[in-house]
Amino acid sequence: MSEEKPMKILHVYRSEPSDDVKTLVNILNRDREAKEFKLYLGKPNYDMLVQMIFDADQTVSWW
């Protein structure tokens, strides 16, 4: 019997996440495979971002 795979969720941050965003993200990540991409740091690798979006089941683009 195969186990159900956890949902893959990607969080993209346009700016430093606030405490409220961190709270929501922590709840959303529970029992899930979560990744994050910070657009506000350095020079973002957009090729990698596109690949991460395709790999994820759900993407949330925060402020």
Add this chain to the structure above:
Amino acid sequence: MASKKIYILLPNRMYAGDGVRSALGQAVENHYAYPVFMHGEYPRFSEYVTENIDWIKDMEGDVLNVGGEPPEGVELTSLTLEELGERLREADVIIPYGLKKQTKAPPPACAD
């Protein structure tokens, strides 16, 4: 196409009216739409916005409120940030909408 649960998060009243209108558009397309007013940031509740809110509710969506007391005459469903998080776990699409509220106070002429 299967109906999706769509949450539109609105932390800045500058975009709240647009967010409500966008949610109504999704409801018209047979999705379950839930605009969320956050931090007591409410739009101008004109008759137009109030009608949009009523239409969203009529189409099996809801209009949610996290933080702050909404003005009289508008019925919103209040919930905590943690309750919102639990509801977002069931969402198909989560849209943090518009821009965050600016940290610098606007000049009085632009305050509204």
